[in-house]
Amino acid sequence: MMNIRNLLKIAIRALVRNKLRAILTMLGIIIGVASVIAMLAIGEGSKKNIQDQMSSMGTNLIMIMPNMQMRGGVSLGASSSMALKMSDVETLRNEAVYLSEVSPQVSASGQVIYGNQNTQTTVHGVSGEYLDIRKLEIGSGRIFTSSEVRGMSKVCILGTTVVENLFGEGADPVGVTIRIKNLPFEVIGVLEDKGESGMGQDQDDLILAPWTTVQRRLAAIDYINGIYASAVSEEKSTAAADEVTEILRRTHKLKESDEDDFRIMSQSELLETVSSITDIMTYLLGAIAGISLLVGGIGIMNIMFVSVTERTREIGLRMSIGGRSRDILRQFLVESIIMSILGGALGVVFGYLIGTVAGTLMNSPVVVTTQSVVLAFAVCFVIGVFFGWYPALKAANLNPIDALRYE
């Protein structure tokens, strides 16, 4: 039995003797692995990015929106639907056991003015629970009271982008009166900075006000645009969605054959959808990169074949001085494994660099997972064995006399 150190030494010497060829062969594997690692890292990074931001919005979140309404074959769009009323919020608050908090939502957009500054933004009319539901924090000031909600008070809470636009960065406008659609509103609070959403939306460009105020004074409607609720727990969000469907269908007096006049979106569901989309994207990228890895493997096989033919006399010599078939087989196998593993290692490094550069350009984080590295190495090892085996076998089965005479 030839020992492993000798085997490695022989294989490494043989590779060093053909440095350029070995490096060119490895190039295929390097590119293959690098692209797999980079693609998976980018895919994984954007997935994590989206997931993080979506869960920062609250994974218990359940949104109820009116369904698109058709009148005589003409779609009126979802926002003009009057399907949801404040009474629905009340019913859900009283009856739904899987919901912990429920808030109506009425939105109006318009010009907001302070002094000589003005900005265009959306005013969300909500109840106090909304901040909990959306995981919003008050940075300074306070939240509106229930009496302010009842009394249609002209008070508001500003997002930081609005503060920046109207007052400049870092200003504290609590107590100041601004004009929204020409009505004076007192600023009672400012929200904590929330940053961009997973979809690239600025989550700080908003104003919160009592829903009653927005509904009556700004939008002048008698329905609400949506209901935001939170399930008692993330696991219960599906049950909560079912429960809401059941309650609303009943109170809206929908017949068995009628379609829902509302839509329910739960954050966890959305998260799953987005995750599965990014997963598919990741796998797709990985598969394309995998093909180049396969091509790299075939490159190794090709070179090993050339190598066996070119080194026939060497093989004959090794046999004549005592190399057994299996020693020759192992030497060629180890050579091919070394090339693929080394190529794999360099590929991981290059892949990481490419991923990092691409991530910086795309402004998205890059996550090189341990699995992808382990996978790359495993694949390289398998490629080394798989594509090295046949040429190695061919070498090992040579007849020493013929091999020695080979010209």
Place this chain on the structure above:
Amino acid sequence: MDNVIIEIKKLRKDYHVGDVVVHALRGVDLQIREGEFVAIMGMSGSGKSTMLNILGCLDQPTGGDYFLDGTNVNSMNRDELAGLRNRKLGFVFQAYNLLPRTTALENVELPLFYNPKMKSKERLERAVNALEAVGLKERMGHMPNQLSGGQQQRVAIARSLVNDPVLILADEPTGNLDTRTSVEIMELFQALNEKGRTIVFVTHEPDIARFATRNVVFRDGRIQRENMVTDRLFASDVLLTLPVENIEEFEN
């Protein structure tokens, strides 16, 4: 010095070329004792190369018996033969067969890599000693393409010596060399033989065969003639008669 190293009885070797059977060896009896220096001669097709391949355990006979150093080779499989070659035999080829882009030292070390019991320190030591024995110790870091033909063949001889074999087999060792270098190689072989090495080589040059102690001439697969060399040449004497100009340098 009377131990029989090679004992061959009624050795036959047939090749099948298509439907035709070629009888390369048709019943050969041969004995080689320890310390002998034997030249196998004959024209091409006489069976001398087949004989050498069988002696070297690279090929197996169709019939008859071959005992190498007391072991019957006929009953061995491919791997056992490889082990035998590794421990008991040393090969020298006409075309040197050194690994390219590999130093002389590493070339000489090569057979020891296939001996699992060999420690790397001992391997190095033995390789250096073998190179010293052929007078190339100071060139051990050279690649084959930095060495002349004669030097390359010396490295090959060092490689054949490194595992301390019972028998050195050389296939036309001087076939690629000019006269003076050929004689120098024979001088080396004679020196090794003086120290007790058993050497068998194939040549078709009668002049070269006269450096050996015994000549065996093959013809049509049989031993035609076998004789002790009476008018033996000594390479060191012959070298004195040859022009001193070194053609090796020209080869370089």
